Amino acid sequence: MDHATKTSHFSRKQPGGMFAIEDQGTSTGDRFFVGSTVTAAADSVGAGRNPELPFATLEYAIGQTTADQGDIIYVMPAHVEDVATAGGLDIDKAGISIIGLGWGDIRPKIQISATDATVSVDADDLWIENLIFEGTIDTGVVIGVDVKTGCDDLTFKSCVFRGTTTAMELLIAVNIAATNDRITFDGCEFIEHVGTASAAIVTEGAFTNMVVKNCYFNGTWSAATLDLDAAAVTTQALYVADCSMTSHGAADGIVFTLDDTTVAQFMRVNTFCVEDDQLPLATADSGASLGVECYGTDAYGTHGILWPTVAAAW
Amino acid sequence: MTLGNKTALFGRQQPGGTVSIESMHITTGDRWWVSSTTTGAVDAADAGRSPDVPFATLDYAISQVTASVGDIIYVMPAHAEDVDGAAALNFDVAGIKVVGLGRGDLRPIFSLSAEASTVQFDADDLWIENLIFEGTFTNGTTVGLDIKTGCDDLMIKNCVIRGGAITTELLVGVTIEATNNRITFDGCEFYEHAGDATVAVISEGAFTDLRFLRCTWIGTWATAILDLDHTAVTTQALYMEDCTMVSHGAADGLMITLADTTVAQFLRVSTFGNQSAVIPLAAADDGASLGIQCFGTDAFETSGIVWPHDATAWTT
Numbered sequence: 001m002d003h004a005t006k007t008s009h010f011s012r013k014q015p016g017g018m019f020a021i022e023d024q025g026t027s028t029g030d031r032f033f034v035g036s037t038v039t040a041a042a043d044s045v046g047a048g049r050n051p052e053l054p055f056a057t058l059e060y061a062i063g064q065t066t067a068d069q070g071d072i073i074y075v076m077p078a079h080v081e082d083v084a085t086a087g088g089l090d091i092d093k094a095g096i097s098i099i100g101l102g103w104g105d106i107r108p109k110i111q112i113s114a115t116d117a118t119v120s121v122d123a124d125d126l127w128i129e130n131l132i133f134e135g136t137i138d139t140g141v142v143i144g145v146d147v148k149t150g151c152d153d154l155t156f157k158s159c160v161f162r163g164t165t166t167a168m169e170l171l172i173a174v175n176i177a178a179t180n181d182r183i184t185f186d187g188c189e190f191i192e193h194v195g196t197a198s199a200a201i202v203t204e205g206a207f208t209n210m211v212v213k214n215c216y217f218n219g220t221w222s223a224a225t226l227d228l229d230a231a232a233v234t235t236q237a238l239y240v241a242d243c244s245m246t247s248h249g250a251a252d253g254i255v256f257t258l259d260d261t262t263v264a265q266f267m268r269v270n271t272f273c274v275e276d277d278q279l280p281l282a283t284a285d286s287g288a289s290l291g292v293e294c295y296g297t298d299a300y301g302t303h304g305i306l307w308p309t310v311a312a313a314w
Numbered sequence: 315m316t317l318g319n320k321t322a323l324f325g326r327q328q329p330g331g332t333v334s335i336e337s338m339h340i341t342t343g344d345r346w347w348v349s350s351t352t353t354g355a356v357d358a359a360d361a362g363r364s365p366d367v368p369f370a371t372l373d374y375a376i377s378q379v380t381a382s383v384g385d386i387i388y389v390m391p392a393h394a395e396d397v398d399g400a401a402a403l404n405f406d407v408a409g410i411k412v413v414g415l416g417r418g419d420l421r422p423i424f425s426l427s428a429e430a431s432t433v434q435f436d437a438d439d440l441w442i443e444n445l446i447f448e449g450t451f452t453n454g455t456t457v458g459l460d461i462k463t464g465c466d467d468l469m470i471k472n473c474v475i476r477g478g479a480i481t482t483e484l485l486v487g488v489t490i491e492a493t494n495n496r497i498t499f500d501g502c503e504f505y506e507h508a509g510d511a512t513v514a515v516i517s518e519g520a521f522t523d524l525r526f527l528r529c530t531w532i533g534t535w536a537t538a539i540l541d542l543d544h545t546a547v548t549t550q551a552l553y554m555e556d557c558t559m560v561s562h563g564a565a566d567g568l569m570i571t572l573a574d575t576t577v578a579q580f581l582r583v584s585t586f587g588n589q590s591a592v593i594p595l596a597a598a599d600d601g602a603s604l605g606i607q608c609f610g611t612d613a614f615e616t617s618g619i620v621w622p623h624d625a626t627a628w629t630t
Contacts, residue, residue, distance in 0.1 A: 033342065074339070077382065101338075104469065106409040193549070218550055277628060298626060
């Protein structure tokens with residue numbers, strides 16, 4: 001019998017003589033570091049291999065990774081990156097992870113600073129974690145994060161999507177092009193003000209197996225919080241679980257839109273709204289939806305009641 | 315394409331010759347250690363870099379860290395620190411994390427030992443985890459935790475805030491000054507006795523995005539457990555989820571006070587009181603509040619009922 005190694009840690013000497021211990025149990029891919037506030041940070045070959053000489057931008061770092069081998073980019077605390085054009089940050093390398101480090105407002109911030117600026121997401125098998133995407137232009141950003149077709153198996157984990165003020169909103173926080181499969185939002189927060197934002201998440205066409213779980217939505221979106229009715233998806237389309245969804249502005253829209261034949265399940269999805277008597281998911285949209293332990297309330301000073309409204313006996 | 319390295323773990327030689335392996339997956343900031351019970355612990359510039367030669371006090375450690383680069387201070391099991399004056403422990407460096415190690419009463423304990431003692435918070439982006447803040451002064455400490463204006467994005471996680479005995483309470487557990495945004499209490503426990511405590515958490519002015527998640531309150535507070543009605547906040551103000559609130563003394567007050575126009579949501583907040591027929595959030599205070607699966611009981615041998623007490627049926 002051959003004896004395997006007892007460790008997932010391996011050593012490697014780095015440029016400049018730095019000695020690294022490698023945890024292959026996390027990934028056998030390469031690790032890169034990005035930090036705009038580090039004095040020596042540079043977007044150049046040779047940088048990015050350790051936190052003391054990181055890359056200056058995430059956009060450059062993505063270009064240095066290798067697709068589909070498990071590479072991880074660590075974005076350091078207090079990193080700030082300006083996205084001033086459409087696709088100004090383009091996450092287009094398949095199979096990489098991008099992990100922000102830090103907490104509170106020292107989490108890495110991707111600031112979208114022009115009306116037409118976008119963070120483009122354009123590859124399969126991406127994992128994006130602990131980043132703040134925020135609008136910083138006082139006319140509002142039309143689309144914050146633009147997920148293109150060809151982004152199967154995309155995960156946003158513990159990210160924040162927000163406008164910084166009532167004027168500086170992400171009018172659509174995340175836009176998803178058609179025919180993407182298995183997109184997941186896990187533990188994300190969507191925060192907007194009582195401004196002119198229209199939707200937190202919009203789909204432009206069909207999608208399958210989209211999962212929204214452990215997420216927190218709080219703001220005012222005039223069309224819908226999740227606006228997913230562009231196409232009917234009669235196979236498994238949507239699963240939403242353990243989410244809290246608040247829409248409290250005078251101009252708030254509905255919580256969900258779906259095509260009436262889109263197959264969806266809702267579990268412990270709680271909605272707090274002030275639109276009188278309006279179901280979170282309209283009866284006209286819920287023809288293929290199932291709900292378990294979903295409560296909603298639509299007037300101040302009241303407690304929530306179940307939705308969908310109809311239950312069948314066994 | 316650049317060949318990266320294969321690791322988030324980096325080795326660094328420390329003063330005294332020890333080598334530490336640091337996981338950059340957690341943070342790229344520095345790590346520091348604090349322990350009052352370790353022989354060799356000292357508040358000196360070269361200490362604090364390993365558990366073998368830690369700093370002796372957290373207050374000194376905070377003065378050694380760098381703001382907003384992701385530094386973490388680990389406070390070791392059984393650490394005890396006396397807070398004997400106003401702001402004698404002061405979290406005043408932005409963007410640091412303080413993590414207590416240990417469980418039960420082995421968790422680091424900060425004893426507020428004078429009437430005017432306070433643990434002060436005075437910087438943005440703080441993360442405070444797994445610490446015990448305890449009153450030890452006979453006749454009670456006026457304010458335990460004093461959160462100053464300028465503490466946006468404060469996280470207090472899995473901490474215990476308590477009086478040591480019926481005579482050594484934190485009369486006010488936590489005071490929050492005006493205009494702080496995004497303060498979160500997650501997994502915290504507030505314990506008091508049937509003494510003279512007045513409130514667990516009080517706000518002195520406006521606040522936005524204040525959150526209480528998975529918290530437990532057990533004790534007697536004469537005014538309210540959460541006394542948040544100082545100012546009306548008509549944008550998003552308060553969110554509570556999966557909390558348990560018990561007030562069982564003869565002199566217990568309300569569970570929650572709010573200005574009637576303050577915007578708040580309550581999800582699975584369960585209240586156990588024994589004030590006859592007093593709703594956890596008064597009808598005069600709930601004009602901009604929404605509740606889901608919140609149950610409360612106000613008399614022994616009774617089961618909880620839903621609050622707020624009104625509900626409207628869907629019609630569209």
